[in-house]
Amino acid sequence: xxxxxxxxxxxLSAILLVSAGQILADKSYSxxxxxxxxxxxxxxxxxxxxxxxxxxFISALYGLSPNNRLDLEDSYAFAKGxxxxxxxxxxxxxxxxxxxxxxxxxAEAMGLxxxxxxxxxxxxxxxxxxxxxxxxxxxxxxxxxAQAEQIAWALDPDTQYFIDNQDENDREFRQSIWQKxxxxxxxxxxxxxxxxxxxxxxxxxxxxxxxxxxxxxxxIYKDGSEKVASVLPFTQLDSNKPEDLWAYLKSxxxxxxxxxxxxxxxxxxxxxxxxxxxxxxxRPFSQNYAVTxxxxxxxxxxxxxxxxxxxxxxxxxxxxxxxFGTWTWFGDKGEASKGRRxxxxxxxxxxxxxxxxxxxxxxxKVGVIGSTDSHTxxxxxxxxxxxxxxxxxxxxxxxxxxxxxxxxxxFKLRNTFDASGYAAIWAQENTRESLFTAMKRREVYASTxxxxxxxxxxxxxxxxxxxxxxxxxxxxxxKGVPMxxxxxxxADGKSPTFLIRAVKDPDGANLDRVQVIKGWHDSQGELHERxxxxxxxxxxxxxxxxxxxxxxxxxxxxxxxxxxxxxxxELAVVWRDPDFDRDELAFYYLRVLEIPxxxxxxxxxxxxxxxxxxxxxPMITQERAYSSPIWYTP
Numbered sequence: 001x002x003x004x005x006x007x008x009x010x011x012l013s014a015i016l017l018v019s020a021g022q023i024l025a026d027k028s029y030s031x032x033x034x035x036x037x038x039x040x041x042x043x044x045x046x047x048x049x050x051x052x053x054x055x056x057f058i059s060a061l062y063g064l065s066p067n068n069r070l071d072l073e074d075s076y077a078f079a080k081g082x083x084x085x086x087x088x089x090x091x092x093x094x095x096x097x098x099x100x101x102x103x104x105x106x107a108e109a110m111g112l113x114x115x116x117x118x119x120x121x122x123x124x125x126x127x128x129x130x131x132x133x134x135x136x137x138x139x140x141x142x143x144x145x146a147q148a149e150q151i152a153w154a155l156d157p158d159t160q161y162f163i164d165n166q167d168e169n170d171r172e173f174r175q176s177i178w179q180k181x182x183x184x185x186x187x188x189x190x191x192x193x194x195x196x197x198x199x200x201x202x203x204x205x206x207x208x209x210x211x212x213x214x215x216x217x218x219x220i221y222k223d224g225s226e227k228v229a230s231v232l233p234f235t236q237l238d239s240n241k242p243e244d245l246w247a248y249l250k251s252x253x254x255x256x257x258x259x260x261x262x263x264x265x266x267x268x269x270x271x272x273x274x275x276x277x278x279x280x281x282x283r284p285f286s287q288n289y290a291v292t293x294x295x296x297x298x299x300x301x302x303x304x305x306x307x308x309x310x311x312x313x314x315x316x317x318x319x320x321x322x323x324f325g326t327w328t329w330f331g332d333k334g335e336a337s338k339g340r341r342x343x344x345x346x347x348x349x350x351x352x353x354x355x356x357x358x359x360x361x362x363x364x365k366v367g368v369i370g371s372t373d374s375h376t377x378x379x380x381x382x383x384x385x386x387x388x389x390x391x392x393x394x395x396x397x398x399x400x401x402x403x404x405x406x407x408x409x410x411f412k413l414r415n416t417f418d419a420s421g422y423a424a425i426w427a428q429e430n431t432r433e434s435l436f437t438a439m440k441r442r443e444v445y446a447s448t449x450x451x452x453x454x455x456x457x458x459x460x461x462x463x464x465x466x467x468x469x470x471x472x473x474x475x476x477x478x479k480g481v482p483m484x485x486x487x488x489x490x491a492d493g494k495s496p497t498f499l500i501r502a503v504k505d506p507d508g509a510n511l512d513r514v515q516v517i518k519g520w521h522d523s524q525g526e527l528h529e530r531x532x533x534x535x536x537x538x539x540x541x542x543x544x545x546x547x548x549x550x551x552x553x554x555x556x557x558x559x560x561x562x563x564x565x566x567x568x569x570e571l572a573v574v575w576r577d578p579d580f581d582r583d584e585l586a587f588y589y590l591r592v593l594e595i596p597x598x599x600x601x602x603x604x605x606x607x608x609x610x611x612x613x614x615x616x617x618p619m620i621t622q623e624r625a626y627s628s629p630i631w632y633t634p
Contacts, residue, residue, distance in 0.1 A: 037477045038426040038443065042435060043451055044100035045379040046423050047201070047218050047265060047301060047371035050075055052105040052177065056375040057113045059391035062087060064140045066118045070377035072184035075103055078378050080194055088394045092378055092387060095507060096451070098422075099430050100195035101188075101379065102371075103181065104218045107200045107233035111177035112161055122176055126169040132161060162237055174232055182225045189224070191431045197221065200233045202262065204240045213271025217245060217262035217297070218371075222436040227258040241280040243289075246296045261439065265301045265373060267343050268309040268327055275341075275348035275364060277355060285355055290363035299439060302345050302446045302626055303370040303421035305381065305389040310591070310626055311346040319531055320547075321515075321593065324622070325418045325448075346517065346529060349629060353521040353585040356633075367442030367484045367628030368589075370421025370449075381449050383621065384560070386419040386600040393417065397608040400601060400617070416617055419600040420448040424625075426482065442484025445590075447625045450505040456483040456590050457499040458630040460490070467572040472501055483589070483628040490582040496632060500534065501572040502592045502625070509594040509623070510567025511537055512551040516575060520586040534575040537568035537595075553596040557619045560598040560606040567595040583634050590627035596620050 028034055049056040051069045058064060068087055078084040081097030105111075115123050116136040123129035162170055182198055189196040199220040205213070221228045234248040242262075249260050267274040278284055302309050308325025316322040341347040345368060352364030372381050376394060380387040388394045393403055403416045424445045427438040438444060445454050455472060459480025466475050476482060476499045487496055502514050514535040520528050533548045542548050554563045577588075599621040605613055613619070 035474075036428075037473060038428050038438065039473060040427065040430075041453055042099035042195075042425045042427055042430055044098045044102075044195070044423055044425070045079070045371050045374075046102040046197075046199070046220060046263060046369060047104050047304065047373045048075060048101060048377070048379050049105055049201075049373070049375040050103060050377040051114050052111045052181070053201075053375060054106065054109055054113045056105070056377065056391070057117070061392040063142070064113070064117050064136060066114060069114070072103060072181065073188075075377045075379075076101060076184065076188040076196060078380075080188075084378065086376065086378060086387060086394050087391055088396060090395060092380055092385075094380055095382060095385065097194075098379060100197065100425075100435055102197045102199040102218065102220055103185070104199050104201040105181070106203050107219075107235040108203050108237065109161060110174070110200065110233065111180070112173075115173065115177070120173070122169070122173040125172075126167065128161075129169065129173075162235075171232075178232055179229065182229055186225050189432070192429060195430055195432055195435055197432060197436075198224070198228045201265070202234055202245055203236050204242060204245070205236060213273045214265070214269045215242065215267075215274050216265045217242065218265060218301070219245075219249070219260055219262050220436070220439070221258065221260045222432055223256070223258035223260075224432070227256040230256060242297075243280055243292075246292055249296050250292075259436070260296075261299070261436075262297050263299045263301055263369065264297060265371075266304050266306050266309045267300065267345070267348070268307050268312075270343050272340065272342045274343060275351055277351055285359060285363055287359045287361050290355065290359060290361035293363045294361070294365050298365075298367060298442055299369055299444060299628075300345060300348075300366045301371055301373075302368040303418075303448050304373040305417045305420060306373060307418055308420070308448070309344055311344050312340050314340055315344055315347050316529065321591070321622070321624075324624070325420065345626075346519065349587050349589075350519045350521070350527040350529065353519065353587065354525075354527060356585055357521055357525070362631070365631065367439075367444050368446045368626050369423035369425075369439075369444050370446035370626075371423055372421070381419045381421065383419050383449065383598060383600045383623075384603045386603070389417040395604070395607075397610065400604055400610065400613065404614070404617070416601060418448070422447045422449060422451070424451075424454070442628045443482050445483060445625055445627045448621075448623045450508040450594060450623050450625070452505050452508075452511070452592055452594070452625045453501075453503040454483075454590060454592055454625050454627050455499070455501040456627045456630065457481065458485065458487050458496055458588065458632075459499070460487075460494055460496060462497040462499045462574045464574045467499060467501065467574045472499065472572070475499065481630060483630060485630055487630060487632045489634065490580070490632070492582070494582070495577050495580040496588075497574055497576045498534075498588065498630070499574055500590065502535075502570065502590070504567075504569045504594070509562065509597045510564045510569055511571050512567055512593040512595045512622070513537065513548060514571050514573070515591045515593070516588055517591055518577065518579075518586060518588050520581070520584045522581075522584055530579070531591075532575070535571040535573040537571060538566060551595050553620070555596050555598055555602075555620050557598065557602050558606070560602040562595070562597050564595075585634065586632040587629040588632075589629040590625075592625040592627075594623045596622050
């Protein structure tokens with residue numbers, strides 16, 4: 001039977017369509033269908049303490065009563081954007097939810113103080129537990145909260161309880177608390193919407209001169225309960241040496257097939273220890289040490305409530321923005337201040353180049369994040385929504401004075417805590433796997449709080465107009481490496497180019513400037529740093545010394561307000577290093593500054609009607625973001 005004309009047409013069309021489909025099977029008209037790089041930045045906190053931490057449970061205002069305490073579920077609910085009543089009864093809510101959270105309670109005596117105060121049945125199983133419960137009961141009945149706190153800290157449960165004849169009852173209690181942490185994280189982990197990592201803080205402590213040095217690490221597991229439940233947290237009682245913590249993480253990976261990393265928390269209080277160029281036994285770094293450290297500690301926390309750790313005025317005297325969130329160490333004057341080079345990121349990055357030249361591996365090849373280190377169970381560190389560092393520094397009319405007293409008693413200086421910071425991660429999706437992988441490749445950055453979007457790529461042939469293209473990221477990835485990456489083997493006559501874009505927090509302040517911070521190791525073995533103002537708002541230009549005029553300020557301290565009448569909402573540029581030497585090790589990272597805005601102290605003064613605030617207390621801040629570096633190796 002003969003085919004009709006329309007039937008022939010249909011068959012031919014079908015053949016052509018099939019052929020075209022075969023030709024285009026590996027290519028899509030939709031550009032997003034083939035996109036394989038991160039296009040979304042996710043915001044979160046990798047360092048939050050709840051009442052399972054002893055210092056998140058005890059406070060002068062709340063004594064040792066377990067009543068009205070927030071629990072793990074409250075921390076997650078708050079991070080997800082729900083309203084939660086703080087322990088002072090005041091309703092709190094974030095302006096925008098977070099994308100991920102790590103509850104990082106201290107591994108040492110995790111849940112112990114709460115268990116003793118609430119008469120935990122597992123603790124009552126042993127004579128030791130019953131004795132300590134009786135002690136805590138007596139303290140709870142003390143009429144003075146301040147006296148109760150003093151007695152509680154004198155007992156030092158973080159060490160005494162578990163040192164004193166550990167037995168199977170202790171392990172059973174520890175396992176029950178760890179399972180509680182795991183169960184809560186699993187319940188709140190919602191792939192694609194919200195990521196709840198399982199983690200804790202290893203509270204390594206060393207003594208440094210006149211005071212203690214903190215070289216704590218926050219441990220973050222990539223995995224879920226099926227792997228993490230097979231181990232208990234590694235504590236300072238197991239060892240206060242980071243090398244032993246790394247051995248624990250290696251053993252965990254080998255026995256479970258999982259993975260975990262450790263993030264040193266703010267190094268500004270390490271007492272000159274965190275970035276010292278010898279190991280815990282006083283030996284110079286070996287190549288194996290550097291490889292191991294870089295493997296298990298790819299990041300460092302550069303900003304949080306206990307100050308900023310990018311650099312220090314004594315280390316970067318030519319840096320006009322170095323005196324930010326500055327804390328002073330015990331006896332920090334004269335010769336003692338020289339130890340600060342082991343406490344700050346920029347100096348550590350330079351020391352890493354020095355060690356790389358010596359042993360062939362950079363032990364301090366770290367990306368950067370911010371996080372809160374809040375001990376209130378809540379991650380609110382916005383300037384106008386600062387929940388406080390500690391329980392007795394939650395918002396009220398007296399907290400500014402209490403914060404001053406805390407600093408004078410503990411650090412012999414006048415200061416206040418900072419409302420800082422958050423971690424930003426460039427990842428393909430909001431899941432444990434994707435975010436963890438991004439952290440390991442260091443495609444992350446730190447913010448003191450504002451959700452500034454920062455893109456930073458390094459390559460050899462970015463063109464000036466490419467900073468203005470809407471698909472900047474595709475250009476960045478196709479022609480170079482993102483923050484956290486490496487450049488190597490420059491061709492003769494070539495200098496690296498950097499593709500940069502910073503966009504203001506949509507609910508925040510305009511941008512003042514973008515700076516590239518460069519550090520390098522020269523042929524004479526000397527270390528250097530230089531700051532380049534590469535993008536300025538309001539049409540400003542640099543002078544012959546590379547300096548730029550101040551952006552100005554619109555802050556009204558009395559009204560705790562400002563306007564976006566200065567600064568720019570976005571700054572983008574392609575910058576070429578004019579001082580590049582292809583034979584020198586180097587690193588580059590961004591510092592993005594907002595225009596000046598009111599500090600949390602100004603918001604407190606307005607809300608509570610505070611008067612006669614000491615001049616030493618800053619009322620204006622200039623919030624910022626720091627990118628992870630890009631390294632160059634000859």
